[in-house]
Amino acid sequence: MSQVMPPPVRTPREPRNGVNTPVLMATIDAVKENPPLAQFRFRASSRWVDGTYSQSRVESFSGAGGEHQHKSQFTFAADHPEVLVGQDRGVTPIEFLLHGLAACITAGIGNIAAARGITLSSVESHVEGDIDLRGILGIASDVRNGYQNIRITFDIAGDATPEKLRAIVEQSRARSAVVDVLTNGVPVELSINAHTR
Amino acid sequence: MSQVMPPPVRTPREPRNGVNTPVLMATIDAVKENPPLAQFRFRASSRWVDGTYSQSRVESFSGAGGEHQHKSQFTFAADHPEVLVGQDRGVTPIEFLLHGLAACITAGIGNIAAARGITLSSVESHVEGDIDLRGILGIASDVRNGYQNIRITFDIAGDATPEKLRAIVEQSRARSAVVDVLTNGVPVELSINAHTR
Numbered sequence: 001m002s003q004v005m006p007p008p009v010r011t012p013r014e015p016r017n018g019v020n021t022p023v024l025m026a027t028i029d030a031v032k033e034n035p036p037l038a039q040f041r042f043r044a045s046s047r048w049v050d051g052t053y054s055q056s057r058v059e060s061f062s063g064a065g066g067e068h069q070h071k072s073q074f075t076f077a078a079d080h081p082e083v084l085v086g087q088d089r090g091v092t093p094i095e096f097l098l099h100g101l102a103a104c105i106t107a108g109i110g111n112i113a114a115a116r117g118i119t120l121s122s123v124e125s126h127v128e129g130d131i132d133l134r135g136i137l138g139i140a141s142d143v144r145n146g147y148q149n150i151r152i153t154f155d156i157a158g159d160a161t162p163e164k165l166r167a168i169v170e171q172s173r174a175r176s177a178v179v180d181v182l183t184n185g186v187p188v189e190l191s192i193n194a195h196t197r
Numbered sequence: 198m199s200q201v202m203p204p205p206v207r208t209p210r211e212p213r214n215g216v217n218t219p220v221l222m223a224t225i226d227a228v229k230e231n232p233p234l235a236q237f238r239f240r241a242s243s244r245w246v247d248g249t250y251s252q253s254r255v256e257s258f259s260g261a262g263g264e265h266q267h268k269s270q271f272t273f274a275a276d277h278p279e280v281l282v283g284q285d286r287g288v289t290p291i292e293f294l295l296h297g298l299a300a301c302i303t304a305g306i307g308n309i310a311a312a313r314g315i316t317l318s319s320v321e322s323h324v325e326g327d328i329d330l331r332g333i334l335g336i337a338s339d340v341r342n343g344y345q346n347i348r349i350t351f352d353i354a355g356d357a358t359p360e361k362l363r364a365i366v367e368q369s370r371a372r373s374a375v376v377d378v379l380t381n382g383v384p385v386e387l388s389i390n391a392h393t394r
Binding site: 017018019020023024027028031032035038039040041042043044045046047048049050051052053054056058061063064068070071072074076078079080081082083084085086088090091092093094095096097098099100101102103104105106107108109110111120121122123124125126127128129130131132133134135136137138139140143144145146147148149150151152153154155156157158159160161162163165166169170173175176177178179180181182183184185186187188189190191192193194195196197 | 214215216217220221224225228229232235236237238239240241242243244245246247248249250251253255258260261265267268269271273275276277278279280281282283285287288289290291292293294295296297298299300301302303304305306307308317318319320321322323324325326327328329330331332333334335336337340341342343344345346347348349350351352353354355356357358359360362363366367370372373374375376377378379380381382383384385386387388389390391392393394
């Protein structure tokens, strides 16, 4: 079979798809050599404004052995829509999970394609989640609060066979931080400081 | 004990905390009468730009028996930070989960306090998640891809005892769609359309 499927050859990859592939590979090698560099802590701060409306700031994180500031101060609003008695001054909190999911798999696709020497021409995705609000409204105790299922569809185009493009998306899913959290869950620890005013 | 703890009396609640409490209660009653109104589907569309950078749009959703458009067209970017070989043109996908978590519990706090006749003066939260990037970098197969744990701290102030304020936060956590998804997970179904170009 060797004439049909030669063993894979590891060639140094040039930058591609907007990914600085040599730096990405060097970063992975540096973390292999020094595993504590892989420990990251991400953060957000949120402030209630009124009703179901709040604003979050995402500014800093730690990782790679140090503390980092995002280049911009990123702020995000969230609200409930009018049909749920909010004022729709932001998308709902649960919609941000859909954005995070699509963005995480998409970022991985860019990196993995570059690492495999494949040039992408377009990647689009559509994601949707079904939820029965009787859970959060306290109407039915046998209905879960969150999404019952999420579906995401990717349309990917590039200079490789459909099988290779498909394999990039599958690999990105297999290595996605958001996919892992959404499908497997994570412990969430809550602390409360309460003050009468 | 009845002189010490009178049975709870259900009084009609006026609007409070920016929540139209009577409309909220009427909405819950309407869904009780007609459970299919509770079926919602939220959506996002995402487009890869380059590298690890993508943009999502959140525009429409279905629920309460109909199709709805958000009042604004909401768009969100996501990217990896420079230390992870991105260009930091947006926060990372996994940071959006932290914003969604804080916003979801916060929205519930506004509603629950209004329903309980408690006026809030401030609600702030800080959330952080720990992640070992050896998972997504493919360096260590025994390290998960996503957060290993998430911690969220609420500071709440209002015109009730600390115990009652604390109970509002606990009840919001217990009824949070995002808390449910993050702690219990949800099936994520992936479809791929691939085109050689």
